[in-house]
Amino acid sequence: MPVWLNGGIELGLIYALMALGVYITFRILDFPDLTVDQSFTTGAAVAAVMITNGVSPWVASLAGFGAGAVAGVLTGLLHTKGKINGLLSGIIMMIALYSINMRIMGKPNIGLLGSDIVTVFSGVKVLVIMPIIVIVVKLLLDLFFKTDMGLSLRATGDNERMIRSFGTNTDNTKILGIALSNGLVALSGSLIAQQSGFADITMGVGMIVIGLASVIIGEAIFGSRSVFQATLAVVLGAIIYRLIYALALRSDFLDASDLKLITAIIVIVALVIPTMQKSWRQKSLARKRTAELLKDLAGKGGGR
Template sequence: MFTAIFGSVELGIIYAIMALGVYLTFRILDFPDLTVDGSFVTGAATAAAMITLGYNPLLATAVAILVGFIAGCCTGLLHTKGKINALLSGILMMIALYSINLRIMGTTTEAATRPNIPLLNTDSIFSMFGAFWTTLPIDESFKNMLSGFISGAVPATVGTLVLVIIITFAIKFIADWFLKTELGLAIRATGDNKRMIRSFSANTDNYIILGLGLSNALVAFSGALVAQYTKAADVSMGVGMIVIGLASVIIGEAIFGTKTIVRTTLAVVFGAIIYRIVLAIALRIEWLDAGDLKLITAIIVILALILPQFMSKLKEKKRKAKRKQQFEASMKEG
């Protein structure tokens, strides 16, 4: 059980990057972007294809982020310049990316398209950082003890865990800073009230395109990391990714609140981790198997949506009962 939970925490931290991307569109821009299901695979496919062809994993990941950014901008252009409905723009781009992803993975073979790329005997960001971990000037006995504990208890190296924590929280802090800049505030205002921003002669179309580009860049980054972590990229790995991202955002907001940007982004990160832990525990129930993954996801999202409302109504009911008691007591005293 401990091994499964630790693995879920590690994977949850990686998926938190994708959840932050979903948060940018659904909460900040108020844009229902379904491009996520395609751009996640695009990031994974781009990174996997370049690594297989012999490129440095860092370069492959950087290109994956760029490709994701371009995909998001295309969705924004369809909506703003093509005047296509926001939901339909994301669906159209998601469909287009399915074929594009097959083409990207096909660059590693003689065939034009390919549905998956294994990365079993290749370097990755994690293996590079794992090698770097061994060169750190830390007491050797402590390092061996820690590495021995991790290797004996969980399916990951110390370097992998440290790296994903550094990357995810670095992105979280950068997002916090960016959303407080003049440009970030303009994007937030565009999501809140487009008409008001246009009244100040601001080009909201550019803000929407940029916001969607940044969102899908994060999603593609997460996809590239997941591909290197799981040692495989598959064309179907992005199915339902938007639901997972929304589940992470909703769970985090329900538990930790949304009073400030800093608190909300932190809630999204922990929401992704909690989601993976709940999923891992649920899949260990005897009468559930991997085929029930989407059903479990749907149930988690439904509960995350309903429970806060139920708790809010319950608290309001208690407040009303308390006020009634106070009123009756004051009437008796009077």
């Protein structure tokens, strides 16, 4: 397997966890959560500090998940109890987390390379362990969305006023959903840090865009008729996004400094193509109906 293909699939699988988190807020809750850009770094920072202090990488990764979930809870509280706009709540937490992440790390970056450093991927290939992790997380999410709490979460995103009329505390379901989302994002960050060999204070910048691109690409190609299909589409979308990214970097006219531009172009294409396809289908249907109407009118005229 070519190096670029292998690397693209590896990163795609790790980022798939982050994309699943973004899916929860973006699609399930319809909540624009920008906390993602720093909760990703929070997971990486917590895991890196714990691993360098001799803690098991699995425990460190779970701790990263927990730290991200706490950040999500705080965002949810700002929005539901503080009555702050959802977008603004995410921005406030994103800003606050930058300083918190610096406190956790104590410096801008932490290296995880060395003979005495043990990570989740030590002695095992990423392509061996990551599919297992992603499948387990995906299936657990599918099961959760079928529980009463999961159904309440989905209903809150679809019609908050209606579900509240049935006695459901939508504030709690929102907080739970945002916490779960940021927990998955932070887990992805902790695994990225272990795979790349370092945690950096700026590594989460642009994660929300990557997550949205993965969700949109997956849904556009594979559809989202059911929760099972939607979560599978998100995972595959993350892998496809990383492969497109890797292919773009292999182009002669693009440099490493064009990474953000590549991301923006991928997101634009992912957003525009489904809209254009829908527009074309509607126009085609309209033409078909017009042709049938004209044919009927012609037939009636000839009958006279």
